[in-house]
Amino acid sequence: MNITRRRLLYLLPAAAIAWDSLIAGAPEAAPNYNMTDHWWGLLMDITKCIGCGTCVQACQAENNVPDGYFRTWVERYHVADWSIENPIVDSPDGGKHGFPPLETEGGKSFYVPKMCNHCADSPCTQVCPVGATFVSPDGVVLVDQKYCLGCRYCIQACPYGCRFLNPETNTASKCTLCYHRINKGLTTACCETCPTGTRQLVDLKNPNDPVHKFIETHSVQVLKPHLATQAKVFYYGLDGSVR
Amino acid sequence: MANLKDAGHLFRMAAVFVVGIVLFLVLRGIFVPRSFGQYGHYRGAALAEIASKPIMFAGHGTCESCHIDVQEVKSKGVHARVACESCHGPLAKHADDPTALQPPKLDVAVLCVRCHEANLAKPKAFPQVVSAEHSGGVVCDTCHKPHSPRIADADTASAENPSGDSK
Amino acid sequence: MNGIPVEGFMYPNEIELQWSVLIVLYPFLTGLVAGAFILASLERVFRVEAVKPTYRLALLTALAFLLVAPLPLQLHLGHPERSLEMYLTPHTSSAMAMFGFVYLWYLMAVLVVEIWLDYRRDIVILSQTTTGLKRVFYKVLTLGSSNISDEALAIDHKTGWIITIIGIPSAFLLHGYVGFIFGSVKANPWWSSPLMPVVFLFSAIVSGIATVMLVYMFLCRARGEQIDMRCVDTVAKYLFYAFLIDFTLELLDLIHRIYEADESFRSLDFMVHTKLYLPHIVIQILLGTLTPIILLAITQVVRLSEVKRRLIYALAGCLTLVGIFAMRWNVVIGGQLFSKSFLGYTTYKLRLIDREGLLVAIVLTVLPFFILWALIKLLPPWEDVQGSHLETAYGDD
Numbered sequence: 177m178n179i180t181r182r183r184l185l186y187l188l189p190a191a192a193i194a195w196d197s198l199i200a201g202a203p204e205a206a207p208n209y210n211m212t213d214h215w216w217g218l219l220m221d222i223t224k225c226i227g228c229g230t231c232v233q234a235c236q237a238e239n240n241v242p243d244g245y246f247r248t249w250v251e252r253y254h255v256a257d258w259s260i261e262n263p264i265v266d267s268p269d270g271g272k273h274g275f276p277p278l279e280t281e282g283g284k285s286f287y288v289p290k291m292c293n294h295c296a297d298s299p300c301t302q303v304c305p306v307g308a309t310f311v312s313p314d315g316v317v318l319v320d321q322k323y324c325l326g327c328r329y330c331i332q333a334c335p336y337g338c339r340f341l342n343p344e345t346n347t348a349s350k351c352t353l354c355y356h357r358i359n360k361g362l363t364t365a366c367c368e369t370c371p372t373g374t375r376q377l378v379d380l381k382n383p384n385d386p387v388h389k390f391i392e393t394h395s396v397q398v399l400k401p402h403l404a405t406q407a408k409v410f411y412y413g414l415d416g417s418v419r
Numbered sequence: 420m421a422n423l424k425d426a427g428h429l430f431r432m433a434a435v436f437v438v439g440i441v442l443f444l445v446l447r448g449i450f451v452p453r454s455f456g457q458y459g460h461y462r463g464a465a466l467a468e469i470a471s472k473p474i475m476f477a478g479h480g481t482c483e484s485c486h487i488d489v490q491e492v493k494s495k496g497v498h499a500r501v502a503c504e505s506c507h508g509p510l511a512k513h514a515d516d517p518t519a520l521q522p523p524k525l526d527v528a529v530l531c532v533r534c535h536e537a538n539l540a541k542p543k544a545f546p547q548v549v550s551a552e553h554s555g556g557v558v559c560d561t562c563h564k565p566h567s568p569r570i571a572d573a574d575t576a577s578a579e580n581p582s583g584d585s586k
Numbered sequence: 587m588n589g590i591p592v593e594g595f596m597y598p599n600e601i602e603l604q605w606s607v608l609i610v611l612y613p614f615l616t617g618l619v620a621g622a623f624i625l626a627s628l629e630r631v632f633r634v635e636a637v638k639p640t641y642r643l644a645l646l647t648a649l650a651f652l653l654v655a656p657l658p659l660q661l662h663l664g665h666p667e668r669s670l671e672m673y674l675t676p677h678t679s680s681a682m683a684m685f686g687f688v689y690l691w692y693l694m695a696v697l698v699v700e701i702w703l704d705y706r707r708d709i710v711i712l713s714q715t716t717t718g719l720k721r722v723f724y725k726v727l728t729l730g731s732s733n734i735s736d737e738a739l740a741i742d743h744k745t746g747w748i749i750t751i752i753g754i755p756s757a758f759l760l761h762g763y764v765g766f767i768f769g770s771v772k773a774n775p776w777w778s779s780p781l782m783p784v785v786f787l788f789s790a791i792v793s794g795i796a797t798v799m800l801v802y803m804f805l806c807r808a809r810g811e812q813i814d815m816r817c818v819d820t821v822a823k824y825l826f827y828a829f830l831i832d833f834t835l836e837l838l839d840l841i842h843r844i845y846e847a848d849e850s851f852r853s854l855d856f857m858v859h860t861k862l863y864l865p866h867i868v869i870q871i872l873l874g875t876l877t878p879i880i881l882l883a884i885t886q887v888v889r890l891s892e893v894k895r896r897l898i899y900a901l902a903g904c905l906t907l908v909g910i911f912a913m914r915w916n917v918v919i920g921g922q923l924f925s926k927s928f929l930g931y932t933t934y935k936l937r938l939i940d941r942e943g944l945l946v947a948i949v950l951t952v953l954p955f956f957i958l959w960a961l962i963k964l965l966p967p968w969e970d971v972q973g974s975h976l977e978t979a980y981g982d983d
Binding site: 230274277308311321 | 452455458459460461462465466468469470471472473474475476478479500501502504505508509533534536537538539540541542545547
C-alpha cells in the first residue's frame with residue numbers, strides 16, 4: 177500500500193490515539209466505578225453461621241487459592257460454662273468441608289468465619305518495605321503480586337493470621353474482598369454463596385446500604401479491638417471468647 | 420594546619436560517593452514503575468490488574484435472568500435466600516456461554532448434609548438432622564425438592580415414604 | 587497441614603513458619619558487626635590503649651560479617667531479584683525498608699571509610715611494592731592518591747576519629763534497628779516491647795566483643811605470636827560489663843512479663859517451659875549467659891594464672907556466642923511457635939538440604955571467617971608493612 181501524505185495525515189492522529197490507550201495500561205476496572213465513592217467492609221452475623229464451609233470452597237474456586245492455605249476460614253468454638261478465657265477451638269482444613277460432630281456436650285458452641293479485616297489503619301501495610309501491599313482508595317487491603325518481594329514481614333505483622341505466602345507465586349497473598357467483583361456491582365464470592373446470609377458485603381460510604389444501617393443500629397464488634405487496627409469486618413453476636 | 424593539597428585523597432573519596440549517589444538516582448529513574456505513587460505508596464496500575472481477574476461465580480442475579488421458572492419455585496420456598504451457585508458451584512462460564520458448559524450433576528447425598536448435618540455448634544433454630552438416622556439410607560431429594568425443600572403436606576410425604584420424617 | 591504437628595489451635599495460615607533459621611542468622615551476623623565496631627571504638631574514641639592490638643582486627647571482622655549479612659536475607663526472599671525495590675521505593679513507615687539505608691550508610695560511610703583511612707598508608711605502600719593483580723587491586727584502593735606525608739596522615743587520623751564518633755551511634759542504630767523490626771510488631775506479644783532494640787543491641791555488643799577476642803587469641807596462636815594479656819584481660823573485662831547489662835535487661839523483660847501476666851502470658855510461659863526449654867532455659871540462660879558471666883566474674887575477683895585466664899576467656903567466649911545465637915533463635919523462631927490466638931503451638935521443621943536449610947545456615951556462618959581470612963591477607967592488621975602505624979608522627983590530638 178502506498179502511503180501518501182494525505183493518508184499519513186489521517187493515520188498519524190489515529191495512531192497517536194491508539195498508542196495513548198496502549199500505554200495507558202490495562203483498562204480501568206469498570207467504566208462507572210469511582211473508587212472514592214466507596215469504603216468497603218463486611219458484616220458477619222455469627223448467630224446465623226452453620227459452619228458449612230461453603231464460603232471457604234467458594235473463595236478457593238473464585239480466587240484460585242492453593243490447598244492448605246486460606247483466604248477465609250471458619251473456626252468452631254466450644255465454651256464450657258463461664259470460662260470464656262479457655263475456649264476449645266478447631267478448624268479442620270479451615271472448615272472447608274464442614275466440621276465433625278462436636279465431642280463435648282454442654283456449654284455453648286458456635287462458628288466464627290474469619291478473613292482479612294481490611295483494616296483502615298492496617299499494621300500489615302505499615303511494615304511492607306516496598307509498598308507492595310496497600311489500602312486502596314476504596315478501603316480494600318491489596319497485594320501487588322508483581323511488586324511483592326516475599327519478605328513476609330506483612331504476614332508477621334497481621335494480628336489475625338489472614339495472610340500467607342502463596343507457594344506458586346512466592347508472594348504474600350490474602351483475601352482481596354473479591355476486588356475484581358465488587359467494582360462491577362457483584363458481591364464477594366463468600367457472601368454470594370453463604371446459604372444463611374451470615375456474610376454480607378457493606379459499603380460504609382453508602383448511607384442507604386441496609387447492611388450499613390444495621391451496623392449503625394446494632395451492637396457489633398471487631399476482632400482484637402485493643403490493637404486499634406480499625407478493622408472493617410464487623411461481627412454481630414460475637415462471644416467474648418473469640419480470639 | 421590542614422593543607423588542602425594533603426586532603427586530596429579525601430576529595431577523591433567524596434567523588435566516589437557522589438558518583439554512587441548519581442548512579443542510584445539514575446537507577447531510580449529507570450526502574451521505578453511509572454504508576455508508582457499515583458494513589459499512594461504503591462503501583463497505581465496494580466489496582467486495575469487486580470480488578471481485571473476472571474470472575475468464576477456469576478451471581479444469582481445472572482442465573483435468575485435465564486432460569487425464571489426455577490426462580491419462581493425457589494423464591495416461594497425456604498431456600499429463597501440461598502444463592503444458586505451455593506449448591507451448583509461457580510458457573511460464570513456457563514452464564515457466558517450456556518451451551519458450551521453444562522453445570523455438573525450434583526451429588527445430593529454429599530451436598531445436603533454439608534449444611535444440614537446435625538451439629539451442636541449450629542444455631543438451634545437451623546433445620547438439621549442426623550443423616551444416618553433421618554432417611555434410612557434414602558437420598559435427600561427423594562422427598563425434598565432442592566429448590567423448595569419443605570415438605571408442605573406431611574401426610575402426603577408419609578404416605579409416599581413410610582419411613583420418611585416430616586418437617 | 588503439610589504434616590506439621592500442631593498442639594491446640596492455630597489459625598490455619600500460622601501453622602507453617604514464615605521466618606526460618608536464616609532470619610535467626612541475620613541479626614546474629616549484624617550483631618557481631620555492631621559489637622566488633624564498638625570494641626574498635628573503645629580504643630579510638632575512649633583511648634583504652636590496652637585493646638589497641640585488636641583495633642584493626644575488629645574492623646576487618648566487622649566488614650567480613652557485614653558483607654555476608656545480606657546473603658541470608660536474599661536466600662529467604664520469595665523474589666530476591668526484586669530486592670532493589672527496597673532502595674528504589676522504600677516505604678518510610680517500614681523499619682525493614684529504612685534499615686536498608688542504615689545498613690548502606692554503616693557499610694559505606696562508616697566502616698569502609700574508616701578502614702580505608704586507617705589502612706591508607708599501608709595500601710599506598712603495598713601498591714608500590716607488590717606486583718601483578720595485587721598491585722592493580724591496591725592501586726584502585728588508593729583512588730589515585732599516593733600522598734602519605736605526615737600532614738596527609740594527620741588529616742586521615744583526624745577524619746577517622748570523626749568517623750568513629752559518627753560510627754558509634756551508627757552501630758547502635760544498626761543493631762537497634764534490627765531489634766525494632768521485631769519490637770514494633772504489635773501483633774506478636776513475644777516480640778512487641780520497647781526493650782527489644784536495647785536487648786538486641788547489648789547482646790550484639792556481647793557477641794561482637796566475644797568474637798573479636800576469640801579471633802585475636804586464635805590468630806595469635808596460629809601465627810605463633812604471644813597473646814597480649816593486658817589486651818585480652820581488658821577485652822574480657824568489657825565483655826563482662828556488657829554481659830551484666832544485657833543480662834539485667836533480659837531479666838527485666840522476664841520479670842515484667844511474669845508480673846503483669848497479660849493475655850499472652852500463659853501461652854508464652856507454657857511455650858518456654860516446653861518447646862523452648864532446651865534452647866531458652868538450658869542453652870541461652872544457663873549455658874550461654876549465667877555460665878560465661880560466672881566464669882568472667884571469677885577472673886575479675888580471683889587472681890589466676892595466664893594459662894587459666896586464657897582458658898576461661900576461650901570457654902566463656904564460645905559459650906557466649908552459642909548463647910547469643912540461641913537468644914536470636916528464641917526470639918525469631920520462638921515468636922512463631924505459638925498461635926496469635928494463644929491457644930496452640932506449632933513446630934519448626936528445619937530441613938538439612940533446602941534453600942533455607944541447616945546446611946545453608948552453616949555455610950553462611952562459616953563464610954565470614956573465610957572472607958576475614960582474605961581480608962587479613964590483603965590488609966594485614968599487624969604491622970608487617972614497613973614502618974609500624976603505631977609509630978607515626980601523629981600523636982594525641
